[in-house]
Amino acid sequence: MHTYARSETAFARGAGALLFDAEGKSWIDALGGIAVNALGHGHPRLVTAIADQAAALIHTSNLYRQPWGEQVALRLARLSGMNAAFFSNSGSEANETALKIARKYQQQQGRSDRAAFVALEQSFHGRTTGAVAVTHNPKxxxxxxxxxxxxxxxxxxxxxxxxxxxxxxxxxxxxxxIQGEGGLRVLDEAFLVAARELCDATDTVLIHDEVQCGSGRTGRFLASQWSAAQPDLVTLAKPIAGGLPMSVVLAAEKLEGVLVPGDHGSTFGGGPLASRAALVFLEELEKGLLDTVQARGEQLRDGLEALAAKHPLVVERRGRGLIQGLKLERGASDVVRECFANGLVAATAGGEVIRLLPPYVITEQQLSSALEILDAVLTKIEA
Ligand SMILES: Cc1ncc(COP(=O)(O)O)c(C=O)c1O
Structure with a gap:
């Protein structure tokens, strides 16, 4: 079906934060497959683990124990401070699960009339019928x-x-x-705290969708860990299995027991192959990759601030860590197209924002080159 407005380019292979087409032309990948390829392309430990697991066992179903998934859940609990995990395969599905947990929780409290949801303008939560219902864009x-x-x-x-x-x-x-598709808007601490307080006062379930901004992208495991306000449920997906499909809902103690056997499920969720890959990703995060993200994030912030100060087309720098970009005074798609023509893969967000979501393994040199390309493109377009 014709659901995507695709570019004509097909990439043939990748290495770290570089992408190549079949003719050998190369690009710096500052998009990471839309926040997915956190370990870059061809990461040796990830490739070996996936190959080993593919040879040993790809899938068994959730009728049996999932030892690799259990290890992932334990690590996620350690990294997030949350109590329980439910695995599925996409960000939309994780949000769908979170909405279902919230509905069931209210029913358990004898409040089945409480069916409404509060969401934000410019939000994006996915394309399934529940996730799209809380997504703002009417289109x-x-x-x-x-x-x-x-x-x-x-x-x-x-x-x-x-x-x-x-x-x-x-x-x-x-x-x-941090709103991703909506334009890299970082929510104010005062707003996050007010949301937490209102949820506490009314026993409303607070869901943080960290599908795009979470899993280490801000330099802490959860973007929420920069705030005093903690969610009841948090959803993660995109990079969590290094590029294989996997998503997860993490629940705080209060909600960990809401779903019971038979309530909910997923054929593939938490299976051996994706879990093995997720374990490599989480191990790399804990072995120092989070510090690298912080360092590269500071480099990106300083570079983008300099571009914002230099270029009249740029209104402001937005974002944190390795989810950052530039808000322009008008649509950003020609800038992104011109970057692509000059060897830099990026994307727009919310129409007027140039969005950068590079792999966490992007080198200092590659990030400098990416900023130089962006600088040259802005100079050319302004002229
Ligand atoms: C914040 C957020 N939530 C949910 C989704 C949906 O994820 P998926 O496309 O894996 O269903 C996305 C995808 O871009 C997202 O950015």
Whole structure:
């Protein structure tokens, strides 16, 4: 089906933060398959683990113990401070699960009338019917109605509007601590704390969607770990299995027992192949990769701040760690196209933002080169 507006380019192979086409032309990959390839391309430990596991056992189903998945769950608990994990295969599915947990929790409390959700303007939570219902862009949502709801959309960082939305006595609130598709907006600490306080006061479930901003991308395992406000549920996907499909909902103690056997499931979720890959990714994070992300994130911040100061087309730098970009005073797609023509893979976000989501293993030199290409492209387009 014609659901994607694809570029004509097909990449043939990759190495670290570099991509190559069949003719050997190379690009610096500052997109990582949209926040997926955190270990870059062809990471030796990841490749070996996947090959070993593929030879030993690819899939067994959740009718049997999943020893690799158990190890991943333990590591996720350690890294996140959360209590329980449910595995699935995409960000949308993880959000779908989180919405279901919230609904069941309210029913268990005798509040089955509490069906509403609070979400944010410019949010993106995925394409399944539940996830798209709490996604703001009407273009993604309206052709598929009627969807679950009601859903009250609040402008990000508007605490007064948030208070008003909570008068609906919602079931759950869902937010991205850093909005990805919506334009790399970092939510204010005051807003995150207000959301937590309102959820506490009304026993509303707080879901942090960290599918794009989480799993170490900000230099801490969860973007929420930069805040005093902790979620009840957090969803992760994209890089969590180094490029194989995997997602997870992590639950705090209060919600860990809501789902019981038979309530929910996934044929592939937490299977041996993806779990083995996830274990390599999490081991690399704990072996020092989080520090690398912080260092590269600072380099990127300084470089982008310099570009923002230099180029009249740029309104501001946005984001944190290795989810950063530049907001332009108009649409950014020609800049992204020109970057591509000059050997740099990036993307837009929210139309006017140039979005960079490089692999965590991008080198200092590669990141400098990426910033130089962006600088030259902005200079050319401004002229
Ligand atoms: C914040 C966020 N949530 C959910 C999703 C959906 O993830 P998936 O495409 O894996 O279903 C995305 C994908 O871009 C996302 O950025």
């Amino acid at each position: 993604y949502r309206e052709p598929f109605g009627p969807l679950i709801g009601p859903v009250y959309f609040v402008p990000p960082n508007d605490v007064d509007a948030l208070r008003k939305a909570f008068e609906s006595e919602p079931c759950a609130m869902i937010l991205e601590p």
